[in-house]
Amino acid sequence: MMKLAVVSAVTAGLWPLVAAAPSPSAAAKDATTPVTVTISSGTILGKASDTVDTFNGIPFADPPIGDLRFRPPVRLSRDLGTFDATGVAAACPAGPTFSFKDLFPPSDVAGALTGGLHPPNAAEGAVAAAILESSAGEASTSSEDCLTISVQRPHGVEAGAGLPVLFWIFGGGFVAGSTSGFDGTKLIETGVLHSQPFIFVAVNYRVGAWGFMPGKEILEEGSGNAGLLDQRMGLEWVADNIEAFGGDPGKVTVWGESSGAISTFEQLVLYDGDATYKGNDLFRAAIMDSGSITPVDPLDTQKGQDVYDAVKKAAGCDVDDSLACLRGLDNGNFTVAANSVPGIISYQSLALSYLPRPDGTVLTDSPDALAKAGKFHHVPMILGNQEDEGTLFAIFQQDMSTTDKIVNYLSRFYFHTATKQQVTDFVNTYSPEIADGSPYRTFGSFDFFKGRKRIASILGDLVFDLIRRVTLQIVDNVSPELSTWAYFSSYNYDPKYGVLGTAHGSDINVLFKKDNANYPTLSGRTYYINFLHNLDPNNGTRTDLFWPQWSEGHQLLNFEAKSISLKDDDYRNSSYSYMFNHVESLHF
Template identity: 55%
Template sequence: MRSTIACALLGLGLIPLSGAATPPLAAPQAQVTVTAPSGTIIGNSAKGIEQFNGIPYADPPTGDLRLRPPRRRSAPLDGFNATGKAKLCPQGPIFSQSSLASPRVAAIAVEDLAATFGIPAATFGIPAAEERQSEDCLTITITRPQGTQPGDALPVLFYIFGGGFLIGGTSAAVNDPVKLVQAGVEFRKPFIFAAVNYRLGGWGFMPGEEILREGSANAGLLDQRMGLEWVADNIEAFGGNSSEVTIWGQSAGAISVWDQLVMYDGDATYNDKPLFRGAIMNSGSVAPTEPVDSAKSKALYKHVLEVAGCDVVDSLGCLRNLTNDKFAAAANAVPGLLSYESLALSYLPRPDGKVLTASPHALAREGKFHAVPMIFGTQEDEGTIFSFFQGDMGSTEKITNYLANLYFHNAEWSLVNEYVGTYSDRPEDGSPYRRDQYVPLIAYPGKKRISSILGDIFTLIRRWTLDSVAASRPDVPVWSSFASYNYRIGPFGTQHGSDTSVFFGRENSYFPTKTGRKYYINFVHNLDPNVGLDAGVEWPQWTEDNDLLWYNATQNGLLKDDFRSGSYDFIKEHIDSLTL
């Protein structure tokens, strides 16, 4: 059981594969100094790489600034020591208490899990010790090849981490970019890697009427945007080219990348220049969502107030006056990421009429996005780690009730029932896919079917996004991939999050890592994954014939993007009712 949960946590970026993640740089280290418009910054130099960790780009979002849009840093940096580890923003829950009480994990004590994953038992559900977290966390981390100088004008890869808008950070081992940046040097296509910390959970994505009236919705997205602006202002001093920035995200980070494309109806300019010229989305794209003052949003805000004891006239003032521990107790009194509720997320970007003028899917359909070349990636078994705690899903009616009650509040029960009916109830047709006789380690009736449905929140919505981009902006180049590196490996298959170890953690001797890095580095340099380094298979634009680049463990190929067409056709017709 412990190994099963470990696999799930790996998929969420909480623990690394054995040998997959690079440990922190070991002492002794040389130091390097950069003088940028924001101030003087001191970083580390080792292993052919220079790193500048946790550079503040905004004032601490504490006190009266809690739950507000970020405020650009008001004081210049003066000899800022960026040699340590960037603090994580306060984290949301991984598990729900109800999940921990489930018979499926009852055999493992909380203390046992905490010891396994290095999580203090007192704060179980938070993937780091308290001293590594701080509300003063709005920072950028820069990683570049050793010896890079101002004027080198290297292209920049700007990364937004994933974690369900609840967990994660630039200092998480699974996001360590050292091997990726080293690969750029090895391939003679160097680039600079920038990663942004942004507020999570209730700190960054609190919904509600009060938040909307104040103009404080989607603070986490605005954190990311301010990080991009900091890069535009400062990256030249680090040897980067502010005109050649590509944004990349995984999972919630990929959803964030799409939201950066559609923010302000597609206006991604800053000081009369575009903030980025290309976008990569791994396991995420459009997230069809209800407004920040929807019924679900209001109920969540009310729940937080009740737990916090802030059901008063000035409820936002009350929340801002709480200690961070008390605010965390209230904001995190929601289902965890690995829970019965699963992808029915409490906190995520929502339309507010300004930052997001409508649901991101509506903006895609209307062509209101920053029209740049894009790559979309998906894993074959996106839903397996999110179907751990549902229990009996052994009938169409049970799955319908689950989705209608937790996910699709705007859809009639009969419509949800019809949607569920587009998925086969035969276990051999479910996820992990292509395993006719395979029984998951943790099995329950309907498990593989609900895994398919939850996974298509990523996989088929990706196809819908591609269709929408192609229809509204046929001039925009788009590519898409499908990963099967872990076919027949473990109980989760090629699970959500498999790509993080492939792109970040592994050595170039691993075939998917070497080819995947080449495609992405080509894109960062040339806005085309085929131009530059030879990665083997020619990756056709998706609009040519709806072909996907198909990553496999020992060879790549092409795959037609037409699987589960009945479910896709239903989504395409009814997406306006299938909002979260």
């Protein structure tokens, strides 16, 4: 792998900008000055700090409760009057994420609990769950009445300012997350610092069984992928209302991380790529951090039906009209049933119970098939990954010491249409040597059970890393004129200890929470803000290093701990080639 260029942040001349940035105390000041914005549904009361105006939890849809549980969102039908948006937006109900019973192979739970198996590292599981919840932005309260938008803007901006809009879709494995954990203040202050101000918008959407319930019952009713439709209605709300906050509805960039990035790609292919509303495009660009295409089977596939049947059984709703029964439960009892299936921090890991699946209408096919057919919204894109995407999800598989054990695991929980030989051929593209697994470049660390680093590498590539390269190549084949950029983050590399490496979700702290004095926070924000304003990460504020388009040599912008470089996008190429050539057989 050839390093083509290296430039430090210091020599790039960005540090003088840090000194000019607003102080953290000013940014964090909890001023009491009210600020109001009037939209068609009412007068929205927000709060103003010295640098940012914030409006939290503005409803955009009717509460999806009672008969509306699972159904597509219904546009807000009531007048809000004067609405207090100064508090914290409630999260949608969440789960399943982590429980002790899910740490073991399903057929071996009893033996494990009685000492028949070597117990997995539950402490690591708790850490993994905490990382997931941190990156998902959990709120302190939750409610089914949760379909809300939060808006932040530079203080003093008024209606008609025409600022571009950064539309955030949070991650959390489609089972967790909320807008309340994502304060855009530091991003907005950086935009002002660069004389490129913008509006930050975050959308709450239903997760877990509430937003992504599978099964033939859901399919026949036409209620599939409600969570994606929540996101789409949030974009429509922006089109209708963001001018009143000072935004330009014609300059929206959708940005997501993890399942939020997967959701961003789903928004590209929703309705076969039709992203128009009232005759105009809902967004003009997309950023996907750790997520892109996720190849999946239909909503009523056997895996999906098994999930639905498990939930209705746990709920005591194994009756003729099971949907009516499930809708009749209070949210507490429904939550217990909905979360009775395995969570994301578990033995089954990324073989998710709840995720977007083709329903024939909203999502007419698997995203990979839609992309290959050119049925996606053709806009400039940034896609990227953390170096060690899989370590967070490779804690509880226990013994993966042979190719056969990994093949059996993947065949049982992930690939229900692939043949055993296909899965074997894919697994054999990964080296069994400990030093070759993830966290990469760390030799023997992290190998708590045999094969752990190998399965970490496989899971990270399937869902996040190499599937990004597959996505870029498909897009480039279909639309070679489309502008795309790709990055790679390795800033948490530790050759001595490894731990989780630059794990999935590492970018959340870097981009949202750290001050600009922390490298590469300022650099990463600068590229994104340039892209938001000018549809090119190099155009605007001077950056550390010129970032070439991916199609121009397949190079990645590599964010390291103290510097930035260009890196060839050719690692684990045999695994990538197998994924690209057999993606239709690797559906979840």
